[in-house]
Amino acid sequence: MGNPLRTAQDRRLPRIPEPCALVIFGVTGDLSRKKLIPAVYDLANRGLLPPGFVVLGFARRDWGDGDFESLAYEAAKKGARTPWREDVWQRLASQFQFVPGSFDDDAAFDHLASTLDDLRERNGIAGNAAFYFSIPPAAFPLVLNQLNRTGMADNAKSGGWRRVVVEKPFGNDLQTAMALNQLVDEVFTPQDVFRIDHYLGKETVQNILALRFANNLFEPVWNSKYVDSVQITMAEDVGIGTRAAFYDASGAARDVLQNHLLQLLALVGMEEPTSFDPNEVRAEKLKVLKAISIPKDIAEGSVRGQYLPGWVAGERAVGYLEEKNIPADSTTETYVAVRLGIQNRRWAEVPFFVRVGKRMPRRVTEIAILFKKAPHLPFNPADIEMLGNNQLVIRVQPDEGVVLKFGSKVPGTTMEVRDIAMDFQYGEAFTESSPEAYERLVLDVLVGDRTLFPDAAEVEQSWRVIDPLEAAWAGTKPEPYRSGEWGPRASDEMLAREGRAWRRA
Amino acid sequence: MIGLWDTTGNEVVKALAAERRSAGGVASGLALTLVAVVEEKHVREAEAAATIAASAHPCRLLIVVRSDLDGRSRLDAEIVVGGRLGPAEAVVMRMYGRLALHAESVVMPLLAPDVPVVTWWHSEPPDVIANDFLGVVADRRITDCKLSPDPVGALKQRANDYAPGDTDLTWTRITLWRTLVAGAFDTTEERVTGATIVAPMTDPTAALMKGWLQSRLGIEPVWEHTDRSPRMHSVELKCANGDCVRVTRDEGTALFSRTGQEDRYMPLPKRAVGDELAEELRRLDADQIYSEALGAMAGIAHLDQRPPMRVHVWKDPALAARAGEAAGAFAGPGGSAA
Numbered sequence: 001m002g003n004p005l006r007t008a009q010d011r012r013l014p015r016i017p018e019p020c021a022l023v024i025f026g027v028t029g030d031l032s033r034k035k036l037i038p039a040v041y042d043l044a045n046r047g048l049l050p051p052g053f054v055v056l057g058f059a060r061r062d063w064g065d066g067d068f069e070s071l072a073y074e075a076a077k078k079g080a081r082t083p084w085r086e087d088v089w090q091r092l093a094s095q096f097q098f099v100p101g102s103f104d105d106d107a108a109f110d111h112l113a114s115t116l117d118d119l120r121e122r123n124g125i126a127g128n129a130a131f132y133f134s135i136p137p138a139a140f141p142l143v144l145n146q147l148n149r150t151g152m153a154d155n156a157k158s159g160g161w162r163r164v165v166v167e168k169p170f171g172n173d174l175q176t177a178m179a180l181n182q183l184v185d186e187v188f189t190p191q192d193v194f195r196i197d198h199y200l201g202k203e204t205v206q207n208i209l210a211l212r213f214a215n216n217l218f219e220p221v222w223n224s225k226y227v228d229s230v231q232i233t234m235a236e237d238v239g240i241g242t243r244a245a246f247y248d249a250s251g252a253a254r255d256v257l258q259n260h261l262l263q264l265l266a267l268v269g270m271e272e273p274t275s276f277d278p279n280e281v282r283a284e285k286l287k288v289l290k291a292i293s294i295p296k297d298i299a300e301g302s303v304r305g306q307y308l309p310g311w312v313a314g315e316r317a318v319g320y321l322e323e324k325n326i327p328a329d330s331t332t333e334t335y336v337a338v339r340l341g342i343q344n345r346r347w348a349e350v351p352f353f354v355r356v357g358k359r360m361p362r363r364v365t366e367i368a369i370l371f372k373k374a375p376h377l378p379f380n381p382a383d384i385e386m387l388g389n390n391q392l393v394i395r396v397q398p399d400e401g402v403v404l405k406f407g408s409k410v411p412g413t414t415m416e417v418r419d420i421a422m423d424f425q426y427g428e429a430f431t432e433s434s435p436e437a438y439e440r441l442v443l444d445v446l447v448g449d450r451t452l453f454p455d456a457a458e459v460e461q462s463w464r465v466i467d468p469l470e471a472a473w474a475g476t477k478p479e480p481y482r483s484g485e486w487g488p489r490a491s492d493e494m495l496a497r498e499g500r501a502w503r504r505a
Numbered sequence: 506m507i508g509l510w511d512t513t514g515n516e517v518v519k520a521l522a523a524e525r526r527s528a529g530g531v532a533s534g535l536a537l538t539l540v541a542v543v544e545e546k547h548v549r550e551a552e553a554a555a556t557i558a559a560s561a562h563p564c565r566l567l568i569v570v571r572s573d574l575d576g577r578s579r580l581d582a583e584i585v586v587g588g589r590l591g592p593a594e595a596v597v598m599r600m601y602g603r604l605a606l607h608a609e610s611v612v613m614p615l616l617a618p619d620v621p622v623v624t625w626w627h628s629e630p631p632d633v634i635a636n637d638f639l640g641v642v643a644d645r646r647i648t649d650c651k652l653s654p655d656p657v658g659a660l661k662q663r664a665n666d667y668a669p670g671d672t673d674l675t676w677t678r679i680t681l682w683r684t685l686v687a688g689a690f691d692t693t694e695e696r697v698t699g700a701t702i703v704a705p706m707t708d709p710t711a712a713l714m715k716g717w718l719q720s721r722l723g724i725e726p727v728w729e730h731t732d733r734s735p736r737m738h739s740v741e742l743k744c745a746n747g748d749c750v751r752v753t754r755d756e757g758t759a760l761f762s763r764t765g766q767e768d769r770y771m772p773l774p775k776r777a778v779g780d781e782l783a784e785e786l787r788r789l790d791a792d793q794i795y796s797e798a799l800g801a802m803a804g805i806a807h808l809d810q811r812p813p814m815r816v817h818v819w820k821d822p823a824l825a826a827r828a829g830e831a832a833g834a835f836a837g838p839g840g841s842a843a
Contacts, residue, residue: 004697005687005721010794012680012784016688044772047681050688051761051769087757091770124766126692 017446019052020128020160021119023112025143026135027057027098028071031167035198036134037072038079039438044092045082048443052123057098058112068098081436095123103135103142106149113150120159127160130194130445137169140180144187153187163192165445168259169250170195173470174463181456194445195459199260200452201437201444204400208267208367209276211394211402218392219272221371223346228389230352231368232264233505235360235486237312240334244325251332252304252356253466261354262289262462263454264396268367269342269352278450282458289461293341298472303479303491305335307359310483317359317483333478334358337491338469353495355502359483364505365396379417386418391503401425507584514611517582521596521615528586537786538617540624540639541568545599550778551627552590552597557779559593562786565617566595569639571605578602580611606821609638621645621789625782629653630673633666636820647785649674656709664803669791669813675709676795677781679737681773682714685752685759686740695744700726704737711737716802717794718742 006013022040024032043049057068072093077084099115101108120127131147133140147153153162164184171177184193199205212218221227234256240247247255266285273280295301309319320326320334335357342352371390384407391405402424410416444452479488486492486502495501507520539558543551548570555566581599588595596615600608616622621644630648634640650673653659663673690697700718704711714737715726731738739753748764759773796808 003687003690005683005690007794011788012677012792012794013684013687016684016691018692047684047772051763051771052766085757085772085774088772091758091772122767124763 014046014048015443015447015449016048017050017053017443017448018128018160019050019123019125020130020446021054021056021116021123021125022130022132022442022446023056023058023116024132024134025058025103025139026133027068028059029134032057032132032134033071033075034079035436035438036132036442037075038081039436039442041076041080041089041092042082042436042439043443045080045085045088049092052125054095054097054119054123054125055092056112056115057096058101058108059098060100060102069093069096072096081439103139103146106146109146109150109152113152116152116158125160127158127162129158129160130163130165132165133167137171137180140166141183144183148187155189155192161192161448162188163194163445163448164188165194165196167196169254170259170459171463172250172254174460174467177459177463181459185456190456191450193456194441194450194453195455196441197259197263197454198437198441199263199396200454201439201441202396202400204394204396205264205267206452207400208264208394209281213272222369224348224350226371227347227350228370228372229350229500230265230268231370231503232261232268232352232354232366233368233503234261234356234365235363235505236358237360237363239307239317239359239483240320240323240326244323248326248330248332252334252336252358253469256356257336257338257354258462258466259454259459261356262292262465263458264367265292265340265352265354266458268369268394269347271346276451278453281451282455285454286457286461288342288344289458289465291343291347292465293343294465294468295339298469299476301494302336302338302469302473303488303494304333304473304476305337305357305481305488305491306330306332306478307334307357307483308480310359310485312359312361312484319483331477333473335478335481335487335491337487337494339494340465351498351500353500353502355487355491357487360486361484362505363398366505367394367396368392368503368505369394370503379415383415384417386416388419393503399425506588509580509582509584512580512582514580514614517580517584517596517598517611518614520582520584521586521594524584524586525594535565535617535620536563537621537623537789538565538567538615539593539786540612540622540643541566542624542626542628542637542639543568543570544628545570545572547627548597554627554777554779554782555593555595556589556591557777558782558786559591559595561783564593564786565615566590566593567612567615568595568597569608569612570597570599571601571608572599573601574603574605576602578604580604607638609642612639613642616642623647623786623789625785627652627778630659630663632662633818633820634668634671635666635815635818638817641815641817644670645785645789646671647674647782648672650709651675656707657712660709660712660799661803664799664805664808667796667799667805667808668811668815669796669809672785672792672795673709673713673799674778674781674785675713676792676798677784678776679710679714679717680784681776682710682737682740682752682759683717685761685771685773686742686750689742689750689752689761689763693744693748695746695748697722697724697742698745699743700724701729701739701741702726702737703729703731703734703739703741705732705735706730708737712802713798714740716800717798720797720801 099112119125151157155162171180266288269288270284273284306320310317321328337355340352369392387407393403395401404422405419407417408420410418479490481488507524509516541551541555559566579601583597586594623645624639624643625647629652631637640646650656650659702711702715715728718726741751743749751762753760757774759771761769761771793809800808
């Protein structure tokens with residue numbers, strides 16, 4: 001019959017998960033400290049966690065309970081976005097438990113299972129638990145087998161729901177991704193698997209759907225009749241940081257193109273879903289991913305780059321090959337630009353230029369829709385020299401917002417037209433209270449809303465786009481570019497060959 | 506910042522345009538106009554609250570201070586764009602004399618075109634909103650019965666005077682309570698058979714809580730009066746199977762107890778007025794659940810079927826004032842505006 005105190009009209013009441021436990025594997029790791037624990041604190045502070053909520057931290061090191069608590073305290077205090085309230089933390093921390101053990105330690109997992117059983121009654125969590133894998137992918141099979149052995153992943157046996165959250169990388173290519181998906185889906189049921197692509201937790205990314213499908217203004221021109229090309233950019237000003245081993249083995253394409261950028265492309269290119277039901281949205285995204293075409297001549301239609309020493313934002317930056325733990329002859333790319341297409345009626349012949357890079361002049365992620373020029377311009381050609389393509393730019397980060405660029409008359413006695421930008425900013429100022437991506441996603445996992453999580457089919461389809469590119473790149477050397485530049489010259493030339501140019505993001 | 510003394514409405518409009526131009530790069534997205542009707546002694550408080558609310562909702566903020574109705578008609582204004590009042594563009598207007606009765610003549614040209622208008626009284630709510638043109642022109646009206654000498658009586662008057670689009674911050678103040686109580690019934694199918702609210706007799710939030718439970722559950726909750734706590738102390742619900750769920754306030758936390766389970770503490774902070782206002786601005790359509798709770802509390806049915814538009818009814822408070830009641834509070838010509 002449902003809860004009589006809740007109705008759809010009562011939109012003040014937030015969604016609150018059922019009483020449950022969050023089990024974090026690798027709780028002492030980077031991700032857990034920087035994102036997860038602060039997100040849990042923020043959720044608690046906003047009053048979005050149910051009574052009886054428990055966090056079980058599992059990690060290899062020999063931590064005492066006190067050590068773990070102080071680690072969690074530091075992490076939460078440093079990363080929290082909501083104001084710090086000691087009493088909220090104290091109550092939350094009293095529901096933190098640390099379970100030490102290595103992943104091949106049967107006794108530790110038995111202990112974890114019995115702890116969860118205890119909590120069922122004592123905290124009234126009714127067997128509900130989410131397992132968060134904040135661990136290297138190599139450890140996945142071990143942990144999954146342990147969960148399988150102890151029956152912790154079994155919905156029926158536990159009497160509640162058991163969910164699993166996995167972070168990227170979702171494999172290293174199609175084959176490993178499929179093996180991983182198979183393994184996870186075998187232990188858990190497929191609808192209980194949540195793959196986190198934190199880009200989808202961002203407010204602006206969700207706003208792409210609102211912009212496209214809540215308005216009548218944009219959809220009629222959202223096709224090859226009006227759109228000249230689409231540019232999707234994700235630039236970072238930082239280098240590879242401390243991720244040398246992982247990064248050198250994967251490179252920019254596997255690291256972010258496969259997941260974040262193809263997801264952005266799918267959201268921009270997809271047809272209207274019949275409803276916002278998770279399955280419907282995923283079905284439309286999958287259709288776009290399946291329709292992606294890669295350049296016929298990959299050498300011609302893609303550029304890989306690797307950063308050289310240089311200056312970024314007033315500081316000297318070392319080159320990729322000089323980074324710690326990177327082999328001096330590495331051919332891993334830190335920049336990639338590729339010309340993709342979408343093979344359907346809406347997007348036929350419209351190129352999607354996608355680029356990602358490290359050590360770019362600034363950090364920016366944006367999607368630019370470049371429209372075709374007006375079919376006829378009744379102006380003196382000299383007057384419209386400064387008139388470019390109309391553009392609609394969705395800025396994902398930073399300064400979330402939307403820019404519309406169009407031609408306007410220069411004030412004065414002559415008819416001179418030039419581009420101006422109309423800028424809508426959510427701006428930092430207006431999104432202070434909007435939740436951080438991880439906060440939103442952790443809550444969605446606990447509530448069981450799968451809309452913002454890509455499913456196995458999407459992940460595998462994305463690898464089908466990346467794998468042929470990687471195969472063609474094998475044995476080639478990336479083009480060098482200076483740190484603090486917008487990528488290698490070859491990338492500009494790639495667009496120049498067809499009379500286009502990158503938008504300065 | 507521009508300060509204008511003894512000025513006219515037209516000058517204010519021009520100054521706002523000039524200030525927007527010179528500030529440059531002003532947030533071009535504007536979701537609404539917020540009109541705050543404030544008494545002089547509450548101006549700082551209202552400004553602080555509106556600043557918090559404006560940082561969550563891009564808006565044009567118009568603060569109207571009416572005082573000294575018997576004096577000479579006069580308008581002072583202060584225009585701030587992206588300054589001390591947060592990211593919003595704000596105009597603080599002080600109106601004296603007969604002009605104060607026609608505040609709309611200054612406010613109307615300042616409303617941002619074609620976006621919703623929200624009027625918020627940070628003062629004793631007007632008896633009849635139709636008497637205040639600033640309420641008639643608004644799509645959403647927010648009152649605060651706590652500022653009335655008789656809060657529960659004022660809330661009943663809100664029900665008498667209700668039109669869809671009205672809300673009271675009393676309602677906002679129990680959102681966290683309602684969240685806790687509602688959450689307790691997500692995992693059970695048990696029918697609720699009775700409820701007890703422990704609160705002081707003058708607590709309007711308890712009155713609304715009672716109305717809400719009554720309208721949602723079809724039960725007649727008991728209001729147990731207490732002097733122990735200045736605000737609502739606890740809400741207890743009994744289920745058909747004898748189980749019991751109780752939420753008790755304890756400073757900034759709530760003690761959540763349920764038969765057969767360990768007691769839990771949940772956050773139940775007292776929020777700043779600005780946060781409450783921000784919650785109100787999140788929805789600009791009529792709040793049906795509120796109208797049902799308010800109706801149940803006051804014993805008036807079908808509040809939500811009233812017409813949402815009010816017609817202005819002219820009433821001259823100066824006549825009543827001259828008839829013997831206390832005159833409007835005197836306030837000096839806003840010296841701090843410099």
